[in-house]
Amino acid sequence: xxxxxxxIKAIEHEEPDRVPMSLWxxxxxxxxxxxxxxxxxxxxxxxxxxxxxxxxxxxLIKRLNLDIVQIHLPPPIDYKPKTWPDGSFEGPTGxxxxxxxxxxxxxxxxTLSDIEDVSDLEDKFYERNKRQLYLFDPNAPRDIKPTxxxxxxxxxxxxxxxxxxxxxxxxxxxxxxxxxxxxxIDLVQRPxxxxxxxxxxxxxxxxxxxxxIDTLGEYLTEIIGGGDVATQNSMQYSPKxxxxxxxxxxxxxxxxxxxxxxxxxxxxxxxxxxRPVIKDIIEWGYDILNPIQPYAGLNTPFSMDxxxxxxxxxxxxCFEGAIDVQKTLPRGTLxxxxxxxxxxxxxxAPGGGYILAPSHNFQADTSGEKIVAVYDYAIKYGxxxxxx
Amino acid sequence: xxxxxxxxxxxxxxxESIANCDIEMTKNMAKEALKANIPLSxxxxxxxxxxxxxxxEKYEKGEYFLAELIMAGEAMHEALNILIPKQDINKEKxxxxxxxxxxxxxxxxxxxxxxxxxxxxxxxxxxxxxxxxDVPSEKFIEKIKETNANILALSxxxxxxxxxxxxxIEALKKEGLRDxxxxxxxxxxxxxxxxxxxxxxxxxxxxxxxxxxxxxxxKK
Numbered sequence: 379x380x381x382x383x384x385x386i387k388a389i390e391h392e393e394p395d396r397v398p399m400s401l402w403x404x405x406x407x408x409x410x411x412x413x414x415x416x417x418x419x420x421x422x423x424x425x426x427x428x429x430x431x432x433x434x435x436x437x438l439i440k441r442l443n444l445d446i447v448q449i450h451l452p453p454p455i456d457y458k459p460k461t462w463p464d465g466s467f468e469g470p471t472g473x474x475x476x477x478x479x480x481x482x483x484x485x486x487x488x489t490l491s492d493i494e495d496v497s498d499l500e501d502k503f504y505e506r507n508k509r510q511l512y513l514f515d516p517n518a519p520r521d522i523k524p525t526x527x528x529x530x531x532x533x534x535x536x537x538x539x540x541x542x543x544x545x546x547x548x549x550x551x552x553x554x555x556x557x558x559x560x561x562x563i564d565l566v567q568r569p570x571x572x573x574x575x576x577x578x579x580x581x582x583x584x585x586x587x588x589x590x591i592d593t594l595g596e597y598l599t600e601i602i603g604g605g606d607v608a609t610q611n612s613m614q615y616s617p618k619x620x621x622x623x624x625x626x627x628x629x630x631x632x633x634x635x636x637x638x639x640x641x642x643x644x645x646x647x648x649x650x651x652x653r654p655v656i657k658d659i660i661e662w663g664y665d666i667l668n669p670i671q672p673y674a675g676l677n678t679p680f681s682m683d684x685x686x687x688x689x690x691x692x693x694x695x696c697f698e699g700a701i702d703v704q705k706t707l708p709r710g711t712l713x714x715x716x717x718x719x720x721x722x723x724x725x726x727a728p729g730g731g732y733i734l735a736p737s738h739n740f741q742a743d744t745s746g747e748k749i750v751a752v753y754d755y756a757i758k759y760g761x762x763x764x765x766x
Numbered sequence: 767x768x769x770x771x772x773x774x775x776x777x778x779x780x781x782e783s784i785a786n787c788d789i790e791m792t793k794n795m796a797k798e799a800l801k802a803n804i805p806l807s808x809x810x811x812x813x814x815x816x817x818x819x820x821x822x823e824k825y826e827k828g829e830y831f832l833a834e835l836i837m838a839g840e841a842m843h844e845a846l847n848i849l850i851p852k853q854d855i856n857k858e859k860x861x862x863x864x865x866x867x868x869x870x871x872x873x874x875x876x877x878x879x880x881x882x883x884x885x886x887x888x889x890x891x892x893x894x895x896x897x898x899x900d901v902p903s904e905k906f907i908e909k910i911k912e913t914n915a916n917i918l919a920l921s922x923x924x925x926x927x928x929x930x931x932x933x934x935i936e937a938l939k940k941e942g943l944r945d946x947x948x949x950x951x952x953x954x955x956x957x958x959x960x961x962x963x964x965x966x967x968x969x970x971x972x973x974x975x976x977x978x979x980x981x982x983x984x985k986k
Contacts, residue, residue, distance in 0.1 A: 478900060479873025480926055486875070558878065559840075562833035566787070610954035611971060612825070615833040654828075679828055704955045708925045743926045 380536030381445035382599055389643050389665050389696045391730045397723055397760035399753060400446035400540075400698060400735040401439075402669065405432040406480055406742035407749060414746025415441065424528070425450050427739070439537075442753040446600065446733070447537045449529050451590060454518035460509070471545060472510030473554050480742050488557035496570040503578045507555070514544050514582055516589035529597040540600035544586035546647070548627060549605025551579045565615050565623060572623060580627045584634055595639045600666065603631070604659070608650030611675055617654040625658065632663035645698065649738060651675025651682055660694045667691075669699030671737045672722075685725040697726050698733040701752055707736065708743040712751050719755040720766070727764050734760065773804050777813040780845070784817025787830075787837035789844060796845040809849055814842055815889055822974045835973065836878060839885040846888060862893045864984045867909045868919040869897035870953075871930040876923035879953060882973040883919060890977045892917075903930075903937040910938075910947055917980055920966075922953040931956075932964040948983045952976055 379387075379395045387394040403411075408426070411417075415438075422433040426448050439447060459468040466476040466487065474487040489506040493499050504511065512518055532539055545551040552575040553561040564572040587601065607614055632644060645666035646659045651674040656667065674682040684700050701707070706718045719734070726732035734756045740749050759766070776798050783791035792814075799809040821838040824830040866887055870880045877899050884896045895909055910918060918938070922928040931951050938944045950968040951961050952975075961969035967983055970976035 478875045479924075481924070483875055559836055562836055563789075563840075566833050566837060609832050612828070613831045615831050616829075619833075704925055705957075741924075741926050743929070 382533075382536055382538040385445050385538035385599060385733065386643075388730045388733055391693060391696070393728075393730045393762040395762060397727050397732055397734045397756060397762075398445040398538075399443060399756055399760075400733055401426075401442060401444050401740075402699075402736050402738060403427070403740040403749070404480070404742060407740035407744060407746075408432065408434055408438075410742070410744065410746035411438065411749050412746070414750060424448070424532075442750065443757055444753075445538055446540050447532050448541065449525065449532065449539050449594065449597070450541055451522060451525055451593065452520055453513050454515070454520050456519065457509075457513060468509070472507075472513040484554050485558060488555055488560070490555040490575075491557040491560050493571070496568075496574050499571060499574045500578060503555070503575075511582060514586040516585060522593055526594065526597075529594055533597040538599035539594075539597050540602055540645070541590060541594065541598060543601050543603030544583045544590075545579065547603030547605040548576060548580050548583050548631065549607060549624060549648075551583075551605075552576060555579075562615060565619050576623055576627055580631065584631055587631075587635060588638060591635065591639045591642070595642065598639070598642050600643045600645055601635065602645040602647050602668070604646030604648050604664070606647075606649045607655060608648065608652035608674065608680070610671075610673075611651055611678055612680055613650075613652065613654060617658070620655050621658055625662070628659075628662045636663065649674070651678065651680035653680045653682060653687070656687070656691055656695070660691065664695065666696045666698050666733070668697075669735065669738045670697050671704065672700055672702050673704055684722060688726050688731075692726075692729065692731055696731045696733065699735045699737045700726060700732075701734065701736045703736045703738050703740060703744065707748055707752075708741065710748075712748065715748055715751050716755050719752055720759045723756070723759050723764060724766065727760065727762075769802070772802055773808070776802055776804060777808065777816075780809060780813030781817040781820070784814055784838055784841055784845075785820035785824075787821065787834045787841060789837060789841040792841035792845050793848060796848040800849065806849055810846075810889065810891070814845055818842060818886065818889055825972075825974070832878075835882055839882045839973075842889050843885050863891040864917060864980070865893045865895070865913050865915040866917040866919055866980065867895045867897065867906060867913065867915040867947075868921070869901035869906060870899040870921040870923075871927055871934060872900055872902045873930060874922050874924055874927035875899045876921070876953070879923070879973075880919075880921035883921070883952060883970070883976045886973040886977050887919070887980060890981070892980065903934045906934055907937055907941050907943065910943055911941075915947055916984060918947050918949045919976065919980075920949065920951045922951075922956065925955040928953065928955050928960065931966070935965050948986075950976065950979055950983065 384394040384398040388398050420435040420437050422435045424434050426434045461467040466474050469475040473484050475482040475484050476486055643665040645668055646664045647668045671682055700722045706714055780795045783795050868884050884894050888894045920931045948967040951966045952970045958969045968979040970979050
């Protein structure tokens with residue numbers, strides 16, 4: 379069975395030959411793997427994780443037995459990312475970011491946090507984010523040939539290709555522009571600003587994603603969008619607010635994509651304890667839910683406990699993730715990791731509907747040995763039928 | 767008698783405005799409280815804190831979420847900023863229940879959870895020194911020495927930065943301060959087991975638990 383077939387079967391709730399797998403990681407974790415496997419002088423030519431702009435090698439994809447490979451369109455040829463005197467710079471999504479510790483932080487420079495009057499919002503949105511929005515201008519000149527060539531090659535080799543939705547989807551970008559605190563207050567108390575913000579962002583996202591489908595669509599199996607709406611133990615805002623603000627625009631998004639490219643599966647990436655809105659995401663037409671943080675909402679009604687998620691939603695959405703990166707990966711032993719992989723497969727894989735992946739990016743604190751072990755254990759335990 | 771009725775009314779409204787997470791209304795009511803010469807401790811403990819308790823109950827029940835906690839915390843913060851600077855005029859000092867140094871550890875800029883805890887502790891009657899985010903061990907030590915704090919509250923959102931909490935505790939030991947200050951920790955990847963492992967005295971899963979734990983630790 380080729381990887382793409384394996385992935386599609388899983389998404390469509392059929393049992394493939396084994397549990398398909400995908401990789402989410404930071405650049406530092408990639409370095410850990412490379413050092414552990416002693417990969418030197420390898421060709422790194424697959425752009426991974428659009429927000430981090432690093433490349434990984436096909437050798438690693440083969441070694442880990444990955445089924446999903448990421449691919450992203452390049453920025454316009456005349457776009458040069460800018461660096462500020464304080465060390466901050468424009469990341470690949472154009473948001474100004476700064477490296478703090480190990481992370482590129484997005485939220486330090488909200489460009490629209492000072493706007494109080496909704497009638498100013500539209501003009502300022504385009505004026506202040508001109509350089510960033512140019513990145514997602516379908517008419518900007520781009521050298522897309524090499525990307526298409528690579529996509530075609532990977533497709534022909536049988537991989538399922540996935541790409542990120544513009545701005546990672548419509549849910550998070552408004553908070554990057556407004557600042558999180560401001561944005562949460564917008565949603566509760568300033569509905570006009572909140573609605574306008576979502577409208578402006580959604581236009582950019584939908585137009586660019588249409589362009590991505592026009593260029594790469596035939597090779598794509600998945601687009602990853604959505605966004606974070608929860609925290610470790612609860613939601614950022616009420617499910618009611620989520621539905622009222624995002625329902626219409628998400629339906630429009632899903633319908634637009636599915637109409638243009640019915641073969642493309644849509645993944646909602648949302649961290650934390652988002653259980654109360656999973657049914658909405660299913661209703662809007664999303665096919666996959668990522669990253670399933672098993673300890674989020676522990677002992678609360680928001681619990682993301684994989685076994686109970688499978689029971690409630692297992693036949694309606696495919697789960698991707700669930701291998702815990704908060705405790706087990708960084709602090710557990712190889713034995714603990716084996717137990718974790720086996721347990722998640724047992725909980726989530728029967729009947730299809732599961733793509734094995736970490737419960738978010740593997741982090742710098744997880745050794746290469748442990749990361750490789752996750753995928754090796756998954757090969758050991760992930761063969762169908764699952765009967766342990 | 768009329769004053770007492772008015773006071774009750776203002777306190778009730780202070781409570782309500784916090785419970786409704788209404789920042790503007792809370793500010794207005796804090797100003798009203800000043801105008802009516804309501805004693806500071808009354809305004810805080812029989813007004814604001816009562817409102818915060820309702821917010822907590824609603825959060826526990828899943829009726830309120832992070833947005834409401836933040837708004838209630840902000841409202842509280844604004845109200846205290848209006849009420850506290852005038853305490854000399856009112857000739858009243860609230861007895862401080864203890865001194866707390868709080869911050870997000872080095873390498874981590876996550877602010878919201880930490881600021882919530884900070885606002886809630888302040889509302890609960892503690893003197894809080896909030897050092898902000900990305901705080902190196904030395905800064906915590908310096909502030910503890912300067913203020914003679916009883917409690918150190920450390921926050922981390924990342925599994926990669928929570929290890930820096932252990933470093934702060936090591937630094938406390940080195941400076942001979944470990945017995946003088948109780949340490950509590952919080953943040954998404956933390957749990958009681960981790961708190962025990964690094965030798966912290968307590969762990970709170972949210973701002974409400976943080977206040978409860980500090981109240982217990984301070985009695986010891």
